[in-house]
Amino acid sequence: MEFDVAAPDPAGMVASLSSLGYSLPTAIADLVDNSISANASNVEIDFTWAGSASWISVTDDGCGMSEEALVTAMTVAARGPSTKRSAHDLGRFGVGLKSASFSQSRRLTVATAAQGNWRTRTWDLEVVERFGEWRLLHDPGQETTELLTRLTRDRNHGTVVLWERLSGYHGTSVSKSDEKTQQQFYAEAERTEAHLAMVFGRFLGRSARCKLWVRGSAVKPWDPFLTAHPSVQRLPRETLPLNGDSVRVEPYVLPTAQRLSEADYQAAAGPHGWLGQQGFYVYRRNRLILAGDWLGIRGLRREEKYNLARIAIDIPAEIDAEWGVDVRKASVVPPVALRGHLARIARHTRTVASQSARQRGRIAARAHGSPLRFLWKVRRDDQRISCRINRSHPLVQAILDDPRQDAAAVRALLRLLEETVPVQALRVLHETDTLDDPEPFGGVQEADDDITAIARQVYEALVQQGRSPDEAREVLRAMQPFDELKGFWSG
Template identity: 65%
Template sequence: MAYDIAAPEPAGMVASLSSLGYSLPAAIADLVDNSISARSRNIDIEFAWVGSESWIAVVDDGEGMTRDGLVTAMTVAARGPATPRLPSDLGRFGVGLKSASFSQARQLTVETAADGQRHTRTWDLDVVETFGEWRLLHGSDEETSAILKRIRPSGSHGTVVLWRRLNGYSGARVTEDDERIQKQFYAEATRTESHLGMVFARFLTGSRGRNLRVSGTAVDPWDPFMGNHASVQRLPSEELRLGDGSVKVEAFILPSAHWLSPAEYDLAAGPQGWLDQQGFYVYRRNRLILAGDWLGQRGMRREEKYNLARIAVDIPAEMDAEWGVDVRKSSVVPPVGLRPHLYRIARQARAKAADVLRYRGQVAARTHGDPLSYAWNVRRPDGKVACRINRSHPLVRAALKYGGTSTADVRALIRLLEETVPVAALRVMHETDTSDDPEPFGGPGPADEAATEVAQRIYESLVSDGRSPTAARERLRTMPPFDQLQGFWSG
């Protein structure tokens, strides 16, 4: 069969790899993957601000690489998904080092040492684009060599990955005394520290935990499931079969704020905050792939009433293809055969999480407590949330008293209603994933007697303020909820 060799053009390939959508913390996490795969015990991420010459490096004391191993590691997709890997290897596509680096910097230098032999290779994207060839440079320039000499690990083995000419920081207008950009640079270091603590938490604990540091500060592991807290509810774990393997799923219901100290509550919120951290946490070889997502399950969206529901999913690396793990190891698509089970587990966890909030202190008191305590009543009759002013409240009774209402009583009632809108109760009273929002006066259609009476009072008030009857009805027609109802004003 006749054929053409259609090799990718280097500049276009570089542009494609640079545009995969890595955040800086996610890109650095891809480099840490390689350090962990190399059995490193100590991993340091260095952020150095030098204006347009600023740089970032990942330094480890792992096994290092031979010269041929380094060239293979620097070659795009030299080891694809089908390449056999050790159980400790966190790689998948063979492009992580390059795609992550090209997304953040124009120059990538890797220096590695193994068995006392040291080797260095450099990708300079300007060189690649100028010559239109994948010219992997031997060694490094003088300035890069000086940085490597200063930060390389002691001993006979280990690897340094160095980024220079950083995207967004290497322009001619970036000066070393620019405090605004310097602050932004080190804010990225803080974000990276939080992200790594979440992604690699399982590697940072136990007797064989790694030492991971960002600019000299130890990275603290973040446990989304608060496994050491006595008030956490654990649902029974399940082993879901898929082909020749299985997926472990375990749901956790975190304690409400009532059972946490302020410091515990803030820590449990996670790097992204309570709302964005609810849902599934997918792990691959103990490395977090996806943090806080409902995996596209039908009708499941992020809502505050489900903030306490978090579900751990452990997938074997051999199932990468079935789960659709992407190049950045940041998203997954669950296999069709497992989706009903994941949906069932998520529904159960969400219901229990809502229960924890629904029946805590104040909300439980609204439903079962003293009828004189609250100006608002929140109920859920007939599957719809209803919010009503409590007619038994002393101020409401005074305002409704015939002939005895004073302006002071009305003002006090209005202020009370403004200050006690039952936001928390409404937030947690929703029980289903279907719409259960209250509809004024029963929803669109002909107005009932109660709606007509209210509309009549508003109409009379508008007329007494000087509007003509026609103008008053016109105004009423555009006023919610009467714009959705049919009555004397809509003719």
């Protein structure tokens, strides 16, 4: 066998790893993966501003590593995707620590201890580029050693990942007194906290496997599906077979704004806003890989009317190769065998979400819409909901104006009906925001004799009140529930 050994140039490899498209939050999430895989109970992320000497660290209280394991962890692609891993390992390619770190810093130091004996290794990219070799340094230097001493104080096990010479901040033009750049630096910390709350939400819940801290502040889990809210619609869960394993798909339709407090509504929008968070959420070993995406399925695109549709997909780590999970754990490509099923589930969820939003929109419009369109006016004032019969509705007005009627008695009847709306009974019988929402006249599309007779009464009342036949029909066409029915008014 004749061959050449075509080893990659270290400087070129570093440049390639640095250009994989990590953002700062996604890069830190990759480091947190390693901490969780090491059974850490606490992971602390520190951002310290010092101008061009600013640094970021991720410190955990996990099991730590031996010296041999540390060198392996610092070696690029020392473990490939086919390497056997523990059931809790969130890694895959063996390059996450290095690629994430090189994308954000020019100097990576890892210190680790299993039983009180701290070991340290450093990648200094300037050294790698100068000598053209993968020289993994044993001594990080005095300044870095002092930082590590602070970070490992009173600890006898765990791991510290330290980034120095940060991308975008390490330069002679960045001074410690630069307030604008400092604000930008700490804004990145806030973005990181929001991203970690989303990605590791399942780890931070009630049965928390670990706690995350960003600049001393505990990261609170973000649940994209609002599973604890009583008005969330849980559509049927499906288990889809794939190569001897199974993929779990759980669709949710979130409550509308009317069912949420303003604070809850803002929180539910997530880091990317309502439009950016609709779609599929792909999890691997409870770690969120992709948040809010329609997976490139044909005919599915982001639209405001589908903002309430969110669908959880849980894929086993054993078949993540089938999903094209990338190095950054930030994108997936669904297997061909499942795309039809996912498209079907997505379309049904989107339809239910659209209907829910439209129904809530109708209810909201009753308080602000045309006085002729709705029979009821629903308002919320001072945290109280009131239901009032619309006196301007043509049928109500006709009865009140009829000289044969006792107007005072009719008004008394209307007021009594308003004050005795059976809200409590309706709440017991009907769970809000679910598929059993009542529809006028049973949801029929064509008007039957009874509906036509009611519409005729409204039509005649409109004509008697001075409208032309055409105008009366136009009012009917815009009036609930005739706006969704076909009859003599729709021609």
